[in-house]
Amino acid sequence: MPHNSTLHKVLLIDDNAADARLVSNYLDQTTLIKTKLIHVTNLKDASDQIAKETFSVIILDLSLKDSQGINTLQRLRNLFPKQILNIIVLTGNIENSIGIEAIRQGAQDFLIKSNLDPDILGKAIRFSIERHQTYRYLNETQRQAKIGSWRYRPSTDEFFASDLVYEILGSENTHSEYLSDAIEKSGSSFLIFVHYLEEEKEYPNLHRDSIAKKQNGNVIHIIIKSERTVSLDNQIQINGTIQDITHRVRMEELSKEAEFNKKSLEVKEQFIANVSHEMRTPMNAILGLSRLLLNAELNPEQLQYIKSIYESSEMLLGIVNDILEMTSHQKGTLQLYLEPVNIRQLINYIEALLIHKIHEKDLIGSFNVQDEVPTYLLLDKLRIQQILLNLVGNSVKFTEKGSIDINISIAEIRAEDLLLSFKITDTGIGIPTEQLDAIFIPYTTVKHENKAYESTGLGLTIVKTWIDQMNGGVEVKSAIGIGTSFEVTIPARPTELKVPASDANSSPFYSGSYDWTILLVDDHHLNLLVAIKTLEKKCPGATVITAINGEKALEELETNHIDIVLMDLQMPVMDGYETTRIIRQSDNPQIANVPILAMTANAYITKDNSFTEKGFTDYVLKPFDPDLLLLKMNKYLRS
Amino acid sequence: MISTQLIDVSLLDEVSSGDVAFKKMMLEMIIVEISEEVPKMKQLLENDDWETIHNVSHKLKTTLGYICNEDICARNRQVESASKHKTELEISTQNINNLIEHLPIMLEELENLAASL
Numbered sequence: 136m137p138h139n140s141t142l143h144k145v146l147l148i149d150d151n152a153a154d155a156r157l158v159s160n161y162l163d164q165t166t167l168i169k170t171k172l173i174h175v176t177n178l179k180d181a182s183d184q185i186a187k188e189t190f191s192v193i194i195l196d197l198s199l200k201d202s203q204g205i206n207t208l209q210r211l212r213n214l215f216p217k218q219i220l221n222i223i224v225l226t227g228n229i230e231n232s233i234g235i236e237a238i239r240q241g242a243q244d245f246l247i248k249s250n251l252d253p254d255i256l257g258k259a260i261r262f263s264i265e266r267h268q269t270y271r272y273l274n275e276t277q278r279q280a281k282i283g284s285w286r287y288r289p290s291t292d293e294f295f296a297s298d299l300v301y302e303i304l305g306s307e308n309t310h311s312e313y314l315s316d317a318i319e320k321s322g323s324s325f326l327i328f329v330h331y332l333e334e335e336k337e338y339p340n341l342h343r344d345s346i347a348k349k350q351n352g353n354v355i356h357i358i359i360k361s362e363r364t365v366s367l368d369n370q371i372q373i374n375g376t377i378q379d380i381t382h383r384v385r386m387e388e389l390s391k392e393a394e395f396n397k398k399s400l401e402v403k404e405q406f407i408a409n410v411s412h413e414m415r416t417p418m419n420a421i422l423g424l425s426r427l428l429l430n431a432e433l434n435p436e437q438l439q440y441i442k443s444i445y446e447s448s449e450m451l452l453g454i455v456n457d458i459l460e461m462t463s464h465q466k467g468t469l470q471l472y473l474e475p476v477n478i479r480q481l482i483n484y485i486e487a488l489l490i491h492k493i494h495e496k497d498l499i500g501s502f503n504v505q506d507e508v509p510t511y512l513l514l515d516k517l518r519i520q521q522i523l524l525n526l527v528g529n530s531v532k533f534t535e536k537g538s539i540d541i542n543i544s545i546a547e548i549r550a551e552d553l554l555l556s557f558k559i560t561d562t563g564i565g566i567p568t569e570q571l572d573a574i575f576i577p578y579t580t581v582k583h584e585n586k587a588y589e590s591t592g593l594g595l596t597i598v599k600t601w602i603d604q605m606n607g608g609v610e611v612k613s614a615i616g617i618g619t620s621f622e623v624t625i626p627a628r629p630t631e632l633k634v635p636a637s638d639a640n641s642s643p644f645y646s647g648s649y650d651w652t653i654l655l656v657d658d659h660h661l662n663l664l665v666a667i668k669t670l671e672k673k674c675p676g677a678t679v680i681t682a683i684n685g686e687k688a689l690e691e692l693e694t695n696h697i698d699i700v701l702m703d704l705q706m707p708v709m710d711g712y713e714t715t716r717i718i719r720q721s722d723n724p725q726i727a728n729v730p731i732l733a734m735t736a737n738a739y740i741t742k743d744n745s746f747t748e749k750g751f752t753d754y755v756l757k758p759f760d761p762d763l764l765l766l767k768m769n770k771y772l773r774s
Numbered sequence: 775m776i777s778t779q780l781i782d783v784s785l786l787d788e789v790s791s792g793d794v795a796f797k798k799m800m801l802e803m804i805i806v807e808i809s810e811e812v813p814k815m816k817q818l819l820e821n822d823d824w825e826t827i828h829n830v831s832h833k834l835k836t837t838l839g840y841i842c843n844e845d846i847c848a849r850n851r852q853v854e855s856a857s858k859h860k861t862e863l864e865i866s867t868q869n870i871n872n873l874i875e876h877l878p879i880m881l882e883e884l885e886n887l888a889a890s891l
Contacts, residue, residue: 420885426805426809427878427881517795661807661840665800668789668796669789757835
């Protein structure tokens with residue numbers, strides 16, 4: 136067998152110079168392995184040498200000056216308990232018994248001096264190296280898997296356990312040869328074998344998941360299993376393994392715990408969501424009935440009680456709605472829906488919704504979309520509405536005097552889209568600087584010295600979540616006593632309006648985009664909302680401008696090119712009749728001749744043509760029939 | 775079969791065009807409005823203030839049109855018309871009382887509908 140070019144270091148421990156010379160000569164002669172021989176004559180020098188360098192094999196004479204017999208092997212191994220030494224025992228004894236005993240005690244092979252020749256020595260060294268490598272590999276994989284091996288002979292109580300068995304059970308390797316000895320030296324942790332073997336008698340090849348106590352008292356999870364074999368000397372031998380699975384069990388426990396916690400959280404959230412949902416119906420009843428009682432004949436004390444009930448109910452309903460919204464966010468069930476949105480109509484819509492609240496507090500409200508902002512943008516309409524309602528609603532809530540200004544402009548023009556800026560500025564109480572960072576954190580409410588404002592602390596969190604979802608940003612500036620400014624920036628792509636087929640079909644006259652500018656004049660906020668909604672659906676592309684009385688309508692007519700006016704009749708400040716009369720008398724022919732449709736709930740207007748005498752072009756009855764409204768608008772505009 | 779429902783939201787459905795959020799918001803605003811406006815009529819009736827009753831019933835006409843059955847709407851229309859011309863005021867009184875009487879049921883139906891959206 137030709138040897139490869141690897142040079143193996145061999146340590147010879149032999150105090151007989153002639154034997155050492157012989158071994159050296161044989162190694163030179165053998166073609167089976169290439170070696171470099173280091174020779175020492177006693178265990179102490181051997182120990183120094185092994186400490187200095189690594190040897191592929193150690194050839195150990197059992198008869199040294201400082202150690203005699205089989206004990207020499209044990210002493211050498213004990214000098215390096217952490218290393219697995221590849222040892223071939225060299226003996227002058229021609230009987231095999233000493234050699235066999237040496238192998239039982241961990242030697243790889245034994246050689247009888249009188250039988251040596253170059254081939255025998257070469258083979259023994261080469262095979263021992265290969266076996267040793269396999270053994271080390273096996274040992275390493277067992278270590279990684281935390282599997283220790285053991286064997287036991289029931290007839291003699293003989294026992295062997297690998298280093299790893301001792302390690303797993305938390306004990307020093309005592310190299311015990313009998314189980315009783317191992318228990319005595321290594322403590323009660325080895326009793327696990329007694330219990331196991333007791334059971335194994337009845338159930339051979341037993342596989343048992345068990346708990347063991349290490350010597351230091353720590354509890355570990357183990358798998359212990361074995362197989363029965365018959366040894367060379369015809370004895371029953373139980374070969375087994377013991378595996379430390381503590382880490383795996385802990386990981387499984389942690390995983391189960393995490394799964395349980397996740398499920399518990401889901402159940403808890405679902406429970407809160409269900410309870411919140413169920414609370415809404417009775418809350419609405421409490422709110423409705425409280426509202427009725429507020430109008431009943433009550434003494435001041437009773438009125439105060441009912442007001443408290445009403446306000447508390449309103450707040451509770453707000454909390455419930457916020458919790459439901461947050462639950463939806465946490466479940467990740469909310470998704471953006473981008474569609475072409477007429478930004479000017481959207482702002483009109485917000486204005487119609489909130490202007491009454493603004494006026495109720497004698498505040499000045501201004502809603503502006505800058506001219507450079509394209510009319511149609513791809514946005515999630517519902518979310519933008521909710522963001523603005525929330526932020527402007529907050530401004531109304533925290534502003535006692537002054538104004539609220541809503542301004543929409545372009546913050547940045549980019550390659551494929553633009554950054555739309557929604558700036559809401561109020562002259563309210565302001566937010567303390569040290570609290571600005573916390574306003575988007577759930578359940579955080581701003582604390583003011585002078586006045587308590589009830590809040591769930593969820594509104595701005597929800598707004599921030601939506602803004603994040605749209606890849607937008609929000610910046611807040613505030614000064615106590617001066618006011619607050621929120622600037623929300625949302626990426627938006629300008630778009631041409633694409634009229635959906637179903638919408639186009641719903642119009643019997645025109646299937647494209649409407650470029651009309653419609654002035655809607657009504658003091659009734661419900662009517663404004665419905666009219667905006669109807670026009671949005673029936674006249675996609677049209678711009679709707681709103682006015683809440685005749686005076687405001689005249690202002691709008693002066694500053695905008697209006698194609699048609701939808702005029703309510705009964706309004707405060709200036710009614711529809713007076714407004715129409717003034718319009719018809721205008722020096723500006725474009726204003727004087729604008730088509731005006733009277734919007735009235737009075738069917739008597741249809742009895743004669745008196746409405747034309749009053750300057751109206753035609754009329755539409757309220758509540759609107761959307762198709763009829765469109766029919767009439769088409770009649771006067773398309774012609 | 776005669777419907778026992780006081781509310782009829784078919785017009786509201788039509789203007790909402792499937793926009794649930796809009797419908798819900800409208801319902802909530804309508805609930806606020808009628809729960810504030812209808813009870814006012816009781817005091818106005820006691821004060822014999824038919825002019826203001828006319829204004830209130832006029833305001834309510836559009837609102838009720840979105841959510842009420844024809845019977846309720848017709849009663850309000852009668853009040854609006856009679857209060858303007860100061861005729862048939864006894865019938866108007868009955869109709870106003872009827873509206874006030876039915877208000878809690880209407881509110882309950884509306885609130886349940888809003889809560890279900």
